[in-house]
Amino acid sequence: MPARLDHTIVRSRDRFAGARFLTGLLAAPDPEPFGPFASVPLDGGVTLDYLDDSGAIVPQHLALLVSEDEFDEILARVKERNLPYWADPHHRQPQRINHDHQGRGVYVEDPDGHSIEFLTHTYVTD
Missing domain, CATH: 3.30.720.120 (Signal recognition particle alu RNA binding heterodimer, srp9/1)
Incomplete structure (x- = not known):
């Protein structure tokens, strides 16, 4: 199990x-x-x-699976707040989303530098 x-x-x-x-x-x-x-x-x-934690914060990656409608709503909130966002975890594609794994995804950083990924489809392996 x-x-x-x-x-x-x-x-x-x-x-x-x-x-x-x-x-x-x-x-x-x-x-x-x-x-x-x-x-x-x-x-x-x-x-x-x-x-x-008063010490150094080690950034984590939190990936949250959301519906297509929830993704649209989250992305709208990100844009309303003028938050930077990226299509990739390395932040090489700013102010874009991705269409990977048969869905959509976006990355934002929280105030502590944790990378929060919102995606509409779980990763597909070949």
């Missing part, structure tokens, strides 16, 4: 600012406090638990 991801910790300079950045793009409810965390629930029972 494969394991199912339950939660992961996302280190942040300000846990609520980092978590609200994501919930704002998703148009999701504000994060809830849970012990030392600002918790962002996702589909399937997974939570992203933002934790304050």
Whole structure:
């Protein structure tokens, strides 16, 4: 039986600012406090638990699968906020989206430098 991801910790300079950045793009409810965390629930029972860290933040990559309509709404919010975005994880294609893996994708960085990828189709391997 494969394991199912339950939660992961996302280190942040300000846990609520980092978590609200994501919930704002998703148009999701504000994060809830849970012990030392600002918790962002996702589909399937997974939570992203933002934790304050005064040390160096090591950027993570968070890939979130969304519907076509959700993608359009997220991209509109990104543009409304004048956020930089990229079609690729290396930030070589600014202000563009990709059409990889039979879907669409876009990358943004949160206030702590974490790369958040929104994609409409899971990766297809050849």
